[in-house]
Every structure is written in C-alpha cells, then in structure tokens.
Amino acid sequence: MANISTLDAGASPLHYYGFELRRYREAAGLTQRQLGEIINYTGSLIGQIETARKVPTLEFSQRVDAALGTGGALTRLVQLVLRSQLPAWFQEVAELEARATQMDTFHTHLIHGLLQTPAYARAVLGVLDQGNLDDRTAARLARQRIFEKGEPPQFWAVISEAALHQEVGSPQVMRDQLAHLLSFEGNRLINVQVLPYSAGAHAGSQGSFDLFHFVSDPPIVYTEGYSSGHPTANPDTVRDCSLRYDHLQAAALSVKKSAEVIRQVMEDRYGEQVA
Numbered sequence: 186m187a188n189i190s191t192l193d194a195g196a197s198p199l200h201y202y203g204f205e206l207r208r209y210r211e212a213a214g215l216t217q218r219q220l221g222e223i224i225n226y227t228g229s230l231i232g233q234i235e236t237a238r239k240v241p242t243l244e245f246s247q248r249v250d251a252a253l254g255t256g257g258a259l260t261r262l263v264q265l266v267l268r269s270q271l272p273a274w275f276q277e278v279a280e281l282e283a284r285a286t287q288m289d290t291f292h293t294h295l296i297h298g299l300l301q302t303p304a305y306a307r308a309v310l311g312v313l314d315q316g317n318l319d320d321r322t323a324a325r326l327a328r329q330r331i332f333e334k335g336e337p338p339q340f341w342a343v344i345s346e347a348a349l350h351q352e353v354g355s356p357q358v359m360r361d362q363l364a365h366l367l368s369f370e371g372n373r374l375i376n377v378q379v380l381p382y383s384a385g386a387h388a389g390s391q392g393s394f395d396l397f398h399f400v401s402d403p404p405i406v407y408t409e410g411y412s413s414g415h416p417t418a419n420p421d422t423v424r425d426c427s428l429r430y431d432h433l434q435a436a437a438l439s440v441k442k443s444a445e446v447i448r449q450v451m452e453d454r455y456g457e458q459v460a
Contacts, residue, residue, distance in 0.1 A: 192236060198265040200237045205262065207235045209253045224248040240270055240320040243327065267327035270320055274414050278395075278407055279328055281416065287339040287398040289430050291380075291389045294351055296362060297342050299329055300369075300377070305362040308354030332375065340375045343389075343433045346382050349450045360455045363447050370444050378437035379446050388432035396426055 194204035210220050210231070217235070218228035226245060233239035246263040249255070268279050282288065282299070290297050296305060307322045331337060352359055369375040380387060395407040406426045407416045417423075438446060 197237070198262070198269040199240060202241060202259065202262050202266045203235045203237045206231070206241075206249065206259065209249070209255055209259070210235075213253050220249070220252065223252045240323065241266060242323055243267075243330075264327060264330065267324045270317075270324035272412070274412065277416060278414055281397045281405060281407065282328055282338075283331055284399060284402075285338050285397040286336075286400055287341075289341045289343075289396040289398075290393075291343045291395075291430065291433055292348060292393045293345045293389065294348050294393075295353070296344065296348055296366070298325055299331070299340065300342060300366060300375075301325070302358070302362050302365045304358045305353055308358055337374055341378070341434070342376065343378045343380055343430070343437050345380050345389075346446070349379065349447060350454060352454075356455045360451055363451045363455070366447055367444055370440075376440050377443055377447075378434060378440055379443040380433060380437045381446070384436040387436050388429040394426055394429075396423070396430060 192200055192204055192207075194201045210217070213220075215223075216228065217231040221228040221231050224245070225248070230239060230245075234241050234245070241259070241263050243260065243263055246259040250257050250259050268276060271279055288299075290299075295309060298306065301309070303322060303326060306325045307318060310321050310325065311318050332340075349363065353362070366377050369377055380389070392408065397405045397407065399405075403418050403420075404423045404427070405416050405418050406422050407414060409415070437443070
C-alpha cells in the first residue's frame with residue numbers, strides 16, 4: 186500500500202496522479218479536509234487518491250482543476266489513469282480507439298463497449314467478478330470520450346438482433362440501453378445497424394470483430410477471446426474482414442429500419458412505450 190512518504194510518481198499513471206494532486210493541493214496551502222470541503226468530497230477520499238489507493242473520476246478531476254486553477258492538468262491526466270485500469274491485454278485496443286479515424290464493429294451478443302450505458306457496462310463487467318467494479322466500469326466508460334474530441338471518429342456498429350433480446354442486468358437496464366442506442370438517430374458519426382434474425386447464415390458467423398482505420402497507418406483487425414485480445418495488421422486478414430463487414434452491412438437493416446426494430450423490442454420485450 187502506497188503512502189505519502191513512499192509514493193513513487195513513476196510507478197504508474199495512478200501514482201503520478203496522486204503525486205500531482207498532492208503537489209497542487211499543498212501549493213495552494215490546503216489540507217485534504219479543506220480541499221474536500223471546497224469540491225464537496227471527503228478529505229479521506231482525497232487522501233486515498235493521493236496515496237494511489239483509489240482511482241479518481243473525471244468529475245473529481247474537473248472539480249479539483251477548477252478549485253486549484255491547474256489549467257485542466259488533472260482532467261487530462263485522469264484519461265491515462267483510467268486507461269491504465271483496463272485489463273493489460275485491452276489497453277492497446279483503447280489506444281487504437283483513441284487514434285482511429287473510423288471504426289467498423291460487429292458484435293453478436295453484446296452492445297459494443299463504446300455504446301454501453303453505465304448500468305449495462307456494470308452488469309457486463311460484474312459477471313463472475315465484483316472486485317473494483319466501480320473503477321472498472323469508470324475505465325470502460327472513459328473510452329467513450331473519444332466521441333468528444335475535436336475530430337471524433339466515424340463509428341459504424343452492426344449489432345446482431347440477439348443482443349437486443351439478451352437481457353443484461355434487468356429490464357430497466359435494457360430499456361435504458363436501447364434508448365441510448367436510439368439517441369444516436371441523426372448522428373452522422375455514430376451509426377447503428379441491426380443484423381436481423383431473418384438474415385440467417387451470415388458473414389459474421391465466426392464471431393465479433395472490429396476494424397480500425399487510420400490517417401496514415403494500415404487498418405487493424407481486432408478479435409477477442411477469453412481474457413485475451415488479438416489485433417493484427419496482416420493484409421490478408423484485414424482484406425477478409427473488410428469483405429465480411431461489407432456483406433454484414435448489406436445484410437443488416439438500414440439505420441432507419443434498425444431504429445424501428447430497437448423501438449419494437451423495447452415495447453414488446455421490455456414493456457416500454459416509445460413515441
């Protein structure tokens with residue numbers, strides 16, 4: 186367990202954040218309790234973050250930056266902290282998401298992490314493992330900030346109709362998740378298509394995959410197994426998956442028709458009347 190006297194700022198992004206938070210606070214002449222009173226958090230929580238025992242949130246970082254006049258330093262740093270909380274094998278994928286100019290995704294049974302609501306993400310991550318669930322959920326949701334960049338990526342999601350019916354968490358969680366998908370209607374950057382049951386055998390039958398496109402680097406295909414990820418820039422694999430994605434989009438419903446199906450599932454399966 187880290188403490189103030191032994192905290193190594195170079196040990197991890199979390200340690201560096203704690204070191205910087207303490208430095209900014211002391212430069213302002215505030216105790217942990219005093220800073221907590223200003224930003225409406227407990228002094229104990231500030232102490233835990235300063236000693237790398239607790240992962241900071243985006244909201245916490247924004248409040249501290251405003252209170253201490255850091256110029257947004259901690260808000261920028263918290264993105265690295267949250268990314269470091271992702272599983273080691275997935276951190277490379279988060280970096281690909283942050284760099285990509287376009288992403289083409291196909292998922293067979295779950296909503297893509299970049300489109301998940303907090304409750305849905307928490308339910309998915311909590312299966313078989315409740316440890317550090319708040320921190321792991323925050324780390325997953327932090328990835329979605331790529332859509333807030335000055336030049337956000339173009340995002341295409343083809344989702345199997347099965348993912349709409351697979352009840353994750355509870356009916357309320359699913360209602361909120363499907364409503365979240367509908368919130369992207371009219372968004373020219375985030376497009377959701379449903380691959381209907383009626384498509385039958387399809388080009389994605391071998392499993393989910395993501396395609397990342399970049400300004401100057403070659404495309405990368407990402408597939409996932411249990412506790413492991415497999416990114417590759419192999420031209421043959423990229424060519425094969427690109428062709429598969431073209432066929433998946435052709436077999437999927439249009440963006441407009443997909444929204445109608447999502448609304449129908451909300452009403453029929455989860456009891457939500459949608460205007």
